[in-house]
Amino acid sequence: MDNIRYTLDETNGRERIDKVLAGLNEEWSRSFVQQLIRDGRVLVNGAAIKTNYKCNEGDQIEVELPELEELDIMPEEMDLQIYYEDGDVLVVNKPRGMVVHPAPGHTTGTLVNGLMAHCKDLSGINGVMRPGIVHRIDKDTSGLLMVAKNDMAHESLVQQLVDKTVTRKYKAIVHGVIPHDHGTIDAPIGRDKKDRQSMTVTDENSRHAVTHFRVLEKFKSFTFVECQLETGRTHQIRVHMKYIGYPLAGDPKYGPRKTLTTIEGQALHAGILGFVHPRTGEYLEFEAPLPEDFERVLDSLRNSD
Known part of the structure; x- marks a missing residue:
């Protein structure tokens, strides 16, 4: 798997590296990040660091994620509301009441189960339970989500979230x-x-x-x-x-x-989601109407x- 790279801006200055990384990726906990650091999988400006490293503006961070386990989540046919799809990204309108990704003891009926039946190619950066998931919304919140179909797209979309350029x-x-x-x-x-x-x-x-x-x-x-x-x-x-x-x-x-x-x-x-396409550089924006309820x-x- 390709490593993930981040460039920090001034808002991250003097904060601990584990806190910064957990903030950059909504799916990572601080304990997960700390384990990556202890395993030597996080480099700052090319060098290994400790969990209490204080970040500086302009730091180049490289994260090497562990090899993916084989995904043991069953694809489920669902009537997904796909607003956009190409070889890199997909935009889906999640209904209220649906969980975004599986969790231990709850591996069916999620958006990820439906996505796996819809398309076989999803990025692996967020691990076996969250393929393709760049960001999420709560179970009882409805609306638009962007999904990455490969790691290049995933890294680009995450960096846009870091840079606060996603609408x-x-x-x-x-x-x-x-x-x-x-x-x-x-x-x-x-x-x-x-x-x-x-x-x-x-x-x-x-x-x-x-x-x-x-x-x-x-x-x-x-x-x-x-x-x-x-x-x-x-x-x-x-x-x-x-x-x-x-x-x-x-x-x-x-x-x-x-x-x-x-x-x-x-x-x-x-209701509204906008981002720059990872491959074409074109700004895309989508709007989903309010649910009937x-x-x-x-x-x-x-x-x-």
Whole structure:
């Protein structure tokens, strides 16, 4: 397998290498990165380093991933909504309720199972359970995902995420009426000490996170917003909107108990995705309409005002 290479910008300066690498690839945990470093699989400017190495702007990082195990995940025929596909990349609209990739004890019914039945060639950079997966969205979030069909495409798309040049815009319904028309949330996100399954805004073991939002429509007790990700942290929009006092409607983890009952899970849809094609250099942008259940909620809110 080809090695993965990153060039760091000024935002990564003086942070530990394990934290930086875990932040660059949404699918890598810090413990996974630390093991790669201990195994001598991470080079900075051509030299092996320790896990506590502090990064500098311009550092050239090279990561050698272990050889892939044979993939033991069954392809499953699914009616996937493919928005774009060529020999390098694929863009798919994931429905609400579908998990992106398998996990131990849960190896069927995922988007990866469907992708494996749809096409045999997927990149291997993120390991046997996550072939082709460059980024992900939560189970109960619907919307667009880019998938890499080879390692060249994967490296290019990941670097675009690192460089913050990928366009990712979400539509969401939040509790409360936001008084202003737009804003930016710049608050670091890390694991919640009290609940390791949840994320929170914290200065401890956190990653830089920025979300821009603008108000699309206001209702009596809710607001319809568009959120644009500058970074891609776990549960970022859900955590950030809760942090400023406007949690997502229907969110079982971060929202209030009394919420919308007409939608399963958080009212969040990854509607717009744009990136530069890894081979042609052409900028591509795609838009997926709101799911029917999301539209029904909006209609209900409009009619109740």
